[in-house]
Amino acid sequence: MTSERRVLVHPDAASLEASVAARFLTKVIDLLDEHPTIDVCLTGGSTGIAVLAAVAQNPAREGIDWSRVRFWWGDERYLPNGDADRNETQARNALLDHLALPPENVHPFPAPGDHPTIEAAAEAYATELGDTTFDITFLGVGPDGHVASLFPDHATVLETTKKVVAETNSPKPPPERLSLTLPVINSSERIWVVLAGADKAGALGLALADANVASVPVAGVRGRKRTVFFVDQDAAAEVPEGLIDRDRYWTASDEG
Incomplete structure (x- = not known):
């Protein structure tokens, strides 16, 4: 099976968010017609939330x-349960608490105190994840890529051997975080990268140029x-025209 990479450009952040939300709901309905259960991996950040x-x-x-539908996370700030800066807390407030969702369908990362060390927390989440692969994985992108x-x-x-890693020196606060590794992320059936704003334009251009x-x-x-890059016009501003090419990428609506 050949993996496809597509770029869908939206006029602004608001239309981007509404479009991705509608596409997500449509895709969930389609997937549930084909499978008894599905797994979705969430991201944090302002656009993701x-x-x-x-x-x-x-x-x-x-x-x-x-x-x-079962929900997981791609990463988490290693902060106490319920902390307002945790991706889990923000996702619950934005969506999960509004769904008829059994508690066992939500798989948050551990918090401090759940395990003796952050490394043990990473191992525990890897064990919980097991052989799960995601039907849809949402990702955000930082200005640094x-x-x-x-x-x-x-x-x-x-990292290629671990499923989950402990980051103890993050350049963004807080310094301690837990994260899925690239092999786990790339085992997803579909990856939806959602980014908005001119400060993300450089990262998008480098991603499409297959940078190191x-x-x-x-x-x-x-x-x-x-892999679909859902972007607003500002984020697409610095992408060379040759990289948004109908022979390699799509900029019109597609099936996701």
Whole structure:
């Protein structure tokens, strides 16, 4: 199976968030027609959480049997349970707490105190994950090209044996984080990279130019079936015209 990479450009952040939310709901319905259960991996960040809020506001969510959907996270800030800066907390407030979702369907990363060390917490989440592969993985991108909590020129970017890593020297606060590794991320059927704003334009251009993964982690992202970059016009501003080419990428609506 050939993995496809596509770029879908939206006029602004608001239309981007609403479009991704609608596409997500449509894809969940389609997947549940084919599978008894599905697994979705969430991201944090302002745009990622805004997409979840847009899902919550879309009436189509009422027609989905959420008991058949399991949620995971690509990374987490290693902060106490319930902390406002945890991706889990923000996702629950934006969407998950508004769904008829059994508690066992939500798989958050551990928090401090759940295990003796952050390394033990990483191992525990890897065990919980087991052989799970994601039907849809959401990712955001930092201006430096990081995805999840895999940062440029950190050894964790090139980790190939572990499923989950402990980051103890994050360049962004807080310094301690937990993250899935690239092999786990890339085992996803579909990866949806959602980014908005002119400060993300450079990272997007480097990703599409297949930059060095160690220096630009997002360049190493590739889902098994397809990888879609959902971007607003500002984020697409610095992408060379030759990289948004109908022979290599799509900029019109597609099946996701």
